[in-house]
Structures are given as structure tokens and as C-alpha cells.
Amino acid sequence: MALGLRRSALEPLWLLCVAVCIDVPVFALAFWFMLYGTVESALFQPLIAATWALFAAAVFVSSMVAIGAYRSAIMADRFGFVMRSFLCVIIPVLGLAGVAPMESFGAAVLAGALALGGAIIPTRMGARVIVGWVIETGLIARRAVIAGGGEEAARLIRGLGARQGNDIRVFGIFDDRDDTRSPTQVLGVPKIGGYEDLLAFVRASEVDLVIIALPFAAEQRIKWLLDEFRVLPVEVGISTYSKDYAFDRNAARGPYLERLRRSFSPECRLTKRLFDVFFAIFALVLLWPVLVCAALAVRLESAGPILFRQQRHGYNDRIIDVLKFRSMYADASDPKARQVVTRGDPRVTRVGRFLRRSSIDELPQLFNVLRGDLSLVGPRPHAIEAQSSQQERFTQIVDGYSARHRLPPGITGWAQINGWRGEIDNAQKLEARYKHDLFYIENWSLWLDLKILVLTPFSLLSSKGAY
Numbered sequence: 001m002a003l004g005l006r007r008s009a010l011e012p013l014w015l016l017c018v019a020v021c022i023d024v025p026v027f028a029l030a031f032w033f034m035l036y037g038t039v040e041s042a043l044f045q046p047l048i049a050a051t052w053a054l055f056a057a058a059v060f061v062s063s064m065v066a067i068g069a070y071r072s073a074i075m076a077d078r079f080g081f082v083m084r085s086f087l088c089v090i091i092p093v094l095g096l097a098g099v100a101p102m103e104s105f106g107a108a109v110l111a112g113a114l115a116l117g118g119a120i121i122p123t124r125m126g127a128r129v130i131v132g133w134v135i136e137t138g139l140i141a142r143r144a145v146i147a148g149g150g151e152e153a154a155r156l157i158r159g160l161g162a163r164q165g166n167d168i169r170v171f172g173i174f175d176d177r178d179d180t181r182s183p184t185q186v187l188g189v190p191k192i193g194g195y196e197d198l199l200a201f202v203r204a205s206e207v208d209l210v211i212i213a214l215p216f217a218a219e220q221r222i223k224w225l226l227d228e229f230r231v232l233p234v235e236v237g238i239s240t241y242s243k244d245y246a247f248d249r250n251a252a253r254g255p256y257l258e259r260l261r262r263s264f265s266p267e268c269r270l271t272k273r274l275f276d277v278f279f280a281i282f283a284l285v286l287l288w289p290v291l292v293c294a295a296l297a298v299r300l301e302s303a304g305p306i307l308f309r310q311q312r313h314g315y316n317d318r319i320i321d322v323l324k325f326r327s328m329y330a331d332a333s334d335p336k337a338r339q340v341v342t343r344g345d346p347r348v349t350r351v352g353r354f355l356r357r358s359s360i361d362e363l364p365q366l367f368n369v370l371r372g373d374l375s376l377v378g379p380r381p382h383a384i385e386a387q388s389s390q391q392e393r394f395t396q397i398v399d400g401y402s403a404r405h406r407l408p409p410g411i412t413g414w415a416q417i418n419g420w421r422g423e424i425d426n427a428q429k430l431e432a433r434y435k436h437d438l439f440y441i442e443n444w445s446l447w448l449d450l451k452i453l454v455l456t457p458f459s460l461l462s463s464k465g466a467y
Helices: 012-038 046-066 078-099 105-136 150-162 195-204 216-229 266-301 350-358 365-371 401-405 427-442 446-459
Strands: 142-147 168-174 189-193 209-212 235-238 307-313 319-325 375-377 410-412
Touching: 012 046, 012 105, 012 266, 046 078, 078 105, 142 150, 142 195, 150 168, 168 195, 189 195, 195 216, 209 216, 216 235, 266 319, 266 350, 266 365, 266 375, 266 446, 319 365, 365 410, 375 446, 401 427, 410 446
Parallel strands: 142 168, 142 209, 168 189, 209 235, 375 410
Antiparallel strands: 307 319
């Protein structure tokens, strides 16, 4: 079942983006024809009219976004979508009629109503049909699993079914109790496994919501589950503390025992992806001579491939292949990172030592960024069997270590610019790195990413811990 949910559901944010991309040119054209039909012929200038039309279309679209008119439920409602569109279009129509040298204000408003009516009605009718189909087929439905079975799960499933406009689809139940206390099926929803299986299921699939269905009396158990689920990037809701089973994705952050917000929301995902692609391309254009020189140096010094591929933990603990310039002799490479690189390590080549100290060996990961495996900024991805100098697994040193995988890993990060990079020879270093990663996840913003990118070259002046 998890493999069947590997492709994520369509986020409503993407519907909004598509609608905006359609509305801006359509309504800019409509505003242009409005000006063309009402401005005196001798005074009409097509390019200036196009500028005003684009500005008016931007005002219209911004107004629609501000009042939530691009929500899927609104777009599926023919009357509501059309009325909101007419209301939002009044402002730019009156504004253009007031600033443009038109022959008649009344004629301008009438021409605007006709032109924009011709744009609103067909686009809104088409949107209603398409969005209605998207909703009916469940393409934007939130995928959910339930933690806890029995009567509480049955009550939750009934509540979701009775709620008008429900966009949550339950795919399975996870419960540690035996089949007597927690049946193998509740109202047609199967019990798949226990709570540990739930963590693996969410990491192997694209699930949007985990709902804890336990009674009030199990408050300690609920708190324990919340602590266990903090390593997941999805939203966690609690049915016992929900009034209408809506688990509204647009609601403000609630009290501790109401919900845990997802750490990688669609807005964050889109913004971060655009940021990554833009600056990764910029970096490749700027640094391509450095990449070419590094590749030649690796090739000339020792036999073997120029690039080294290593499996590491990515977003939501999934395995990704990360690219690096090869810094070790080919026959001494350690793809699993079972042996920590230390000062004077004989496995590292002379060129490799320089590349590692300067972090130039990480530059091929810009292609990982373009591919979507990595972000420019985020917690550094560690090898799947990464260990400290004392041969301790990172997951043994820090409890809940995988909580740092709630955002995509990055080439650089908050921990790295604060000096926490390189060899882990004691537990305190890994704990400090972990705390810095959690700080970044909980305080992420576009400006924080930009700050980290700007400070990264300065942090590389110190080669402490990098061998």
C-alpha cells in the first residue's frame, strides 16, 4: 500500500498557481481591449495600454488571492467563483477608467464589464468543471492514516464521512493492541500494523496527515505518540481534541494537544525549490572553472573515477545518491562511511585533502540540487551507516536523530556556518550539530537560507574538523 502512495497528492497550492498563470494573461488581454475600446484613438498607445493592463491584472489576481477565491472549494462553486471574480475586478476597472484619457467614464465601465465578462464567464465555467473533476477523483485529497483503532477509530471515520466537504481519505490503521481490542478492519479501513510500522509507512509513502484516535483517558499515551511522531515531516492531528474533524490545513497553529504542524508545507516546498534552482544555476555558471580544474586534478593524480557516489539519508529518511569529487584512492573508497576520515588519513589523496578542507569536493552536489535530491541549504546529509571516531552510530548517540530529516538536506547549513563540520570524535559535537539543525528546521525562512549562503564562504576560511 505504501508503494502505491509513492507519488504525492496534488496540493491545492498548485491549483492556485495554475489559476493565476491563466488569469494574468487572460485578464490583461481583457483590460487591454477595455482600454482599446474606450480611449480616444489619437491618444491610444498600445505599449502603455499593455503596461496598465498587466498592472490591472496583477491587482485583480492579488485581490482574488487575498480573499481566498482560488481555494478549490470556491473554484468548484460556479456562482461563488464568478461573484468573487466580478467583485475583485471592480477595483481595477474603476482605477483604469479614472486614470486613462477615456471619452466617457460610463462607456469605460460598460466596455470593461463586457470585456471582463467575456473573460470571467468562460474561464470560471471551465475551472468549475476541471476543479470539480479533480476533487471527485481525490487528486487533492489529503492522505491520512490513523494511529489507534477500535471504537475511537470508528468514531473518527464516521465523523469524516459525515462532514460536508471532507478532503481527508484514510488509507490504514496502525495500533499496537491485539485484534480483540483493535479489530483488523474498522468500517472498511484495514489495520496494517503497529506504531513502528506507521513510521516506516509514512517514510515510504506520501502521506499528508497522521490522526491519533485515542480516548481522553489515554493522555499519556497520546503524549508518547506525539514525541514519537516528531521525527516525521507530516502533520499530526488528534481526533479527541478536534471539534469537527476538519483538521483545517489553513488554520493557525493550535495548542500542544491539538495538532503538530507539518514542517515542510507546500508553500515552503515551492519557495525553497524556486530558490534552489535559481541559485544552483547561478553557482554553476559562476564556479564552472573551479569544477573543471578540480575534475582535472582528481583525474591526473590517481586512477579511478572523478566523481564519488555515496548513499545518504535524505528528506524523510529516504536514501539518496550524493555526488562528490573523489578525494580518496579508488581502492580505498568507503561508500558506507564505516571508517571516519581522520587527520593524516592515508586513504585521502593530496588533491583530495585540499578539496575536503576547502569543501570544493561538495560542489558536484549542485547537480543533486537541480535533480531535487538536495537543497542548497539544510541539514547536512549523513551516510546511511555514519559513525563517530569511537565507532558509534549517530542514531545511538542522539535519540530521535532522524528528526533532522524533516526538511530536505543541504550542501551547507546552519550547523556548518557555526563551525560544526567535519569529524565527530565526541558526543557533544554531534549533539551541537543536531541542535543547530533543529533550530534551522523550526525557524526556516527564505532570508535565513540567504543568510547561510552568504556566510558559507567565510565559514570555509576555517578548516577545523575537515580532513
